[in-house]
Amino acid sequence: MRKGRGKNKGSPPSMAEMEEDSSISLRQLMANEGLIPSLEDDEKRRTVIKKLQKIVLKWIKNVAWQRRLPQHQIIATNATVIAYGSYGLGVHGSESDIDALCIGPFFASIAEDFFIILCNMLKSRPEVSEVHCIKDAKVPLIRFKFDGILVDLPYAQLRVLSVPKDVDVLNPFFLRDIDDTSWKSLSGVRANKCIRQLVPSLELFQSLLRCVKLWAKRRGVYGNLNGFLGGVHMAILAAFVCGYHPNATLSSLVANFFNTFANWQWPTPVALLEDNYPATGSLPGLMPIQLPCGSHQYCNSNITKSTFYKILAEFLRGHSLTKDYLKPNFSWKNLFEPYPYANTYTWFAKIHLSAANQEDLSVWVGWVKSRFRCLLIKIEEVYGICDPNPIEYVESYAKQPNIVFYWGLQLKNINVSDIESVETDFLKNLNSGSFQGPFGRIQLSVVKASQLPKNGECASNNKSKKVTHAYWRRIREDKQCKSVPVYSHNLPGYVVGYKKMDNHIVCLDSV
Numbered sequence: 001m002r003k004g005r006g007k008n009k010g011s012p013p014s015m016a017e018m019e020e021d022s023s024i025s026l027r028q029l030m031a032n033e034g035l036i037p038s039l040e041d042d043e044k045r046r047t048v049i050k051k052l053q054k055i056v057l058k059w060i061k062n063v064a065w066q067r068r069l070p071q072h073q074i075i076a077t078n079a080t081v082i083a084y085g086s087y088g089l090g091v092h093g094s095e096s097d098i099d100a101l102c103i104g105p106f107f108a109s110i111a112e113d114f115f116i117i118l119c120n121m122l123k124s125r126p127e128v129s130e131v132h133c134i135k136d137a138k139v140p141l142i143r144f145k146f147d148g149i150l151v152d153l154p155y156a157q158l159r160v161l162s163v164p165k166d167v168d169v170l171n172p173f174f175l176r177d178i179d180d181t182s183w184k185s186l187s188g189v190r191a192n193k194c195i196r197q198l199v200p201s202l203e204l205f206q207s208l209l210r211c212v213k214l215w216a217k218r219r220g221v222y223g224n225l226n227g228f229l230g231g232v233h234m235a236i237l238a239a240f241v242c243g244y245h246p247n248a249t250l251s252s253l254v255a256n257f258f259n260t261f262a263n264w265q266w267p268t269p270v271a272l273l274e275d276n277y278p279a280t281g282s283l284p285g286l287m288p289i290q291l292p293c294g295s296h297q298y299c300n301s302n303i304t305k306s307t308f309y310k311i312l313a314e315f316l317r318g319h320s321l322t323k324d325y326l327k328p329n330f331s332w333k334n335l336f337e338p339y340p341y342a343n344t345y346t347w348f349a350k351i352h353l354s355a356a357n358q359e360d361l362s363v364w365v366g367w368v369k370s371r372f373r374c375l376l377i378k379i380e381e382v383y384g385i386c387d388p389n390p391i392e393y394v395e396s397y398a399k400q401p402n403i404v405f406y407w408g409l410q411l412k413n414i415n416v417s418d419i420e421s422v423e424t425d426f427l428k429n430l431n432s433g434s435f436q437g438p439f440g441r442i443q444l445s446v447v448k449a450s451q452l453p454k455n456g457e458c459a460s461n462n463k464s465k466k467v468t469h470a471y472w473r474r475i476r477e478d479k480q481c482k483s484v485p486v487y488s489h490n491l492p493g494y495v496v497g498y499k500k501m502d503n504h505i506v507c508l509d510s511v
């Protein structure tokens with residue numbers, strides 16, 4: 001904090017000046033972390049979208065001609081590509097993919113025209129590599145690399161002859177009679193458009209979202225496939241906080257983000273549009289987050305009881321660390337400390353995936369990851385609470401290309417061989433799906449913390465091990481206890497306990 005900033009010389013800085021200073025130091029930290037993509041990176045992404053638009057236009061004219069449409073219709077027809085996801089919201093990092101929705105007219109089918117003709121056109125381009133058709137996902141898509149950038153390209157088919165370049169996806173005219181898959185594919189673009197319209201300041205929303213995504217990645221609570229929060233969940237939570245604090249600074253938005261969600265009464269849904277609550281029916285999952293598209297649609301979530309409590313604990317930690325953000329010695333750095341896995345858990349479930357070559361490995365890993373929720377639930381059944389660390393490791397000394405995951409196990413005394421039944425069950429699950437790519441290998445084992453790869457992500461200070469055990473011990477599924485989680489900053493590191501509704505702290509203990 002700069003000294004002597006007050007209007008009167010020597011007087012303490014005003015509240016507004018302190019807010020400003022705090023936000024400046026947070027923005028500086030974001031810049032130092034490389035969160036803002038370079039101008040070249042942005043230019044490269046814009047070029048990818050433009051080239052995709054050209055390819056799609058050529059494709060649709062081709063399809064119209066093959067379908068023997070009259071000449072005037074071939075001339076009139078149009079298809080388009082609209083960016084969404086983190087790139088569409090302007091919050092992507094240099095490692096983010098480009099999510100781009102291809103929107104085509106009534107005569108261009110997904111099965112043939114999109115997945116065969118367009119896919120072949122993409123394959124024939126020199127800029128395009130690693131093309132995969134993912135047909136059985138909730139949102140089917142073509143995934144490929146364009147000029148080295150990963151692109152997810154789903155498809156939506158509208159009942160029109162020509163899709164305008166900047167089609168308004170909120171306009172009911174374009175949405176009439178569309179099929180279920182197209183509706184799901186459109187929901188990401190629709191959600192982005194609503195979020196952009198709802199937030200009081202787009203720039204502040206983008207900065208907040210960049211900050212909380214960095215926090216979620218560092219603390220190991222980012223990634224829908226591993227059962228944590230995905231980009232869309234984070235975007236809605238950030239937009240919710242922005243909406244409630246229209247005049248806040250960046251620093252106070254971050255503090256409010258943690259205050260809001262550390263104290264949220266889950267499973268009350270988070271919804272940007274209040275009149276959107278469904279009247280009846282059970283809520284989907286432990287942390288329901290509603291898509292802001294005017295329908296009663298929720299974000300798909302893979303959250304399990306383990307990941308729910310980890311996210312909750314991290315919200316509480318974030319709140320405890322940021323609530324005094326205007327105090328003189330406050331530093332934003334602590335919020336983004338990497339999660340100390342090796343010091344937190346004694347045992348880890350090791351998931352070793354390998355294949356004959358890198359290309360096969362990436363397809364195989366993609367398939368296994370799409371089934372991670374099922375693996376997590378099986379591990380929870382056998383070993384209780386599990387923390388599915390999303391970090392991917394590589395055993396460089398192994399013969400085959402590989403990716404390894406280490407998931408923290410909460411129990412201290414475990415039967416190592418129980419993992420065999422988990423592996424057998426999970427293999428059945430992998431074999432029962434519609435995977436058509438080359439099968440790789442999967443090996444599950446249980447290893448000690450000392451067997452983890454020694455790198456910065458897995459090692460941290462020693463004292464947090466004890467207290468994190470205490471936090472897991474406190475996690476109760478017993479809803480009858482009518483308790484709300486509390487965070488104790490009197491203990492070293494952090495501990496989550498439970499506060500009774502009558503305000504007596506009942507279960508908080510140290511180790």
Ligand SMILES: Nc1ncnc2c1ncn2[C@@H]1O[C@H](COP(=O)(O)OP(=O)(O)OP(=O)(O)O)[C@@H](O)[C@H]1O
Pocket residue numbers: 084085086087092093096097099152187188189191224230231232298299300301
């Ligand atoms: N679980 C989900 N439920 C609803 N929509 C989803 C879900 N997962 C992804 N989407 C849609 O697809 C978009 C792209 O997803 P993606 O996983 O690439 O995340 P992202 O927000 O782009 O973040 P990242 O920077 O990590 O890529 C999301 O913004 C969202 O609109």
Ligand SMILES: [Mg+2]
Pocket residue numbers: 085086087096097098099231
């Ligand atoms: Mg994305």
Ligand SMILES: [Mg+2]
Pocket residue numbers: 085097098099152
């Ligand atoms: Mg994506």
